[in-house]
Amino acid sequence: MAGEIAAAMWAEVLKVRRSVVPWVTILAFAVGGLVGGLFMFILQDPDRARRLGLLGTKAQLSGQSPDWASYFALAAQISAIGGLLVFGLVMIWLFGREFSDRTVKDLLALPTSRAAVVVAKLLVALGWCILLAALVLAITLAAGSVLRLPGWSAATALHGLGIFAATGLLTFLLAITYGLAASIGRGYLAAVGIMFATVFAAQVIAALGFGTWFPWSVPALMTGVAGADQAGPGRPGIAGVVLVGLAAAAGTVVWWQRADHNR
Numbered sequence: 472m473a474g475e476i477a478a479a480m481w482a483e484v485l486k487v488r489r490s491v492v493p494w495v496t497i498l499a500f501a502v503g504g505l506v507g508g509l510f511m512f513i514l515q516d517p518d519r520a521r522r523l524g525l526l527g528t529k530a531q532l533s534g535q536s537p538d539w540a541s542y543f544a545l546a547a548q549i550s551a552i553g554g555l556l557v558f559g560l561v562m563i564w565l566f567g568r569e570f571s572d573r574t575v576k577d578l579l580a581l582p583t584s585r586a587a588v589v590v591a592k593l594l595v596a597l598g599w600c601i602l603l604a605a606l607v608l609a610i611t612l613a614a615g616s617v618l619r620l621p622g623w624s625a626a627t628a629l630h631g632l633g634i635f636a637a638t639g640l641l642t643f644l645l646a647i648t649y650g651l652a653a654s655i656g657r658g659y660l661a662a663v664g665i666m667f668a669t670v671f672a673a674q675v676i677a678a679l680g681f682g683t684w685f686p687w688s689v690p691a692l693m694t695g696v697a698g699a700d701q702a703g704p705g706r707p708g709i710a711g712v713v714l715v716g717l718a719a720a721a722g723t724v725v726w727w728q729r730a731d732h733n734r
Contacts, residue, residue: 475583479591483565487595492564496557496603503549504607508614510545511537515618538622539615543631544694546611550604551638551690555673558600558646559666565592566723567653567662585727592650593720597643604639608632638690641709644716645669645687651723654730683708686715 487493513520514537535541568574615623648669653662673687682688689708 475587476591476594479583479588480595483591483595486568487599490564492560493599496561496599497606499553499557500549500603500606501610503553504546504610504614507542507545507549507607507611508618510535511542511614511618511620514541537618537620539620539624539627540622540631542611542615542620543627543635546607547631547635547638547694548691549607550635551642551694552670554600554604554639554642555645555670555687555690556666557603558596558643559649559662561596561599562646562650563653563659563662563666565596566650567656567659570653570657571659586724589720589724589727593647593723596646596650600639600643600646604635608635634693638693641690641693641712641716644712644719645690647716647719647723651719651726654723654726684711686712 514535535545649662649666652665653659656662669687673682673685673691676682676685677688677692682692684707686708689712692708
């Protein structure tokens with residue numbers, strides 16, 4: 472089984488290298504990281520930002536301060552909210568392209584088990600998403616250093632990195648559901664629709680105060696984006712995300728093993 476997974480992963484990596492999709496995801500996360508740095512730059516001196524045309528004359532900023540704690544929280548929010556879309560795009564492309572390009576029957580004709588193919592895709596997606604998260608973190612650290620943000624300490628850094636890593640992992644687990652949707656829908660369209668529906672629902676349900684019970688709201692709540700009263704969704708919310716991710720992964724394996732791939 473391990474040998475089959477390694478061979479399938481090698482094939483998936485080759486597909487990724489020959490596609491423009493990785494560059495699209497890199498660009499999206501790089502822009503997100505740079506926007507976070509720009510936001511900190513504006514917060515440092517709003518009057519300077521207005522003179523430079525970066526802020527409207529009547530615009531008001533509140534709820535954030537130009538320091539490392541706020542910047543780490545902002546980076547985690549980018550990973551949680553933007554990551555749900557970008558990680559979802561990764562999953563949808565990895566699973567949906569086989570049906571859209573009509574290569575699924577050729578893929579399954581190889582002497583590799585269907586379970587190994589699914590596991591390989593999930594592992595490649597995990598590595599891909601880790602690299603994207605590392606990109607945002609690198610931009611965050613570089614921009615914060617250039618801006619000389621105050622409040623750096625070992626405790627602040629560890630806490631910020633912990634929240635960042637946790638939100639990234641939970642977001643990845645939720646993105647697996649889009650891979651399952653792309654498999655069942657045999658392509659991109661249904662999965663993209665489900666992705667946007669869950670992202671929209673996550674914002675609405677969190678705003679209503681029930682985000683803890685809706686897994687797709689949980690990563691953003693961990694960053695404190697909904698306010699102090701909902702910060703930290705607690706064990707039930709985190710457990711719900713883990714269960715959804717594991718169920719989606721298992722469901723994807725089962726579907727690929729049992730589905731009639733006749734087209």
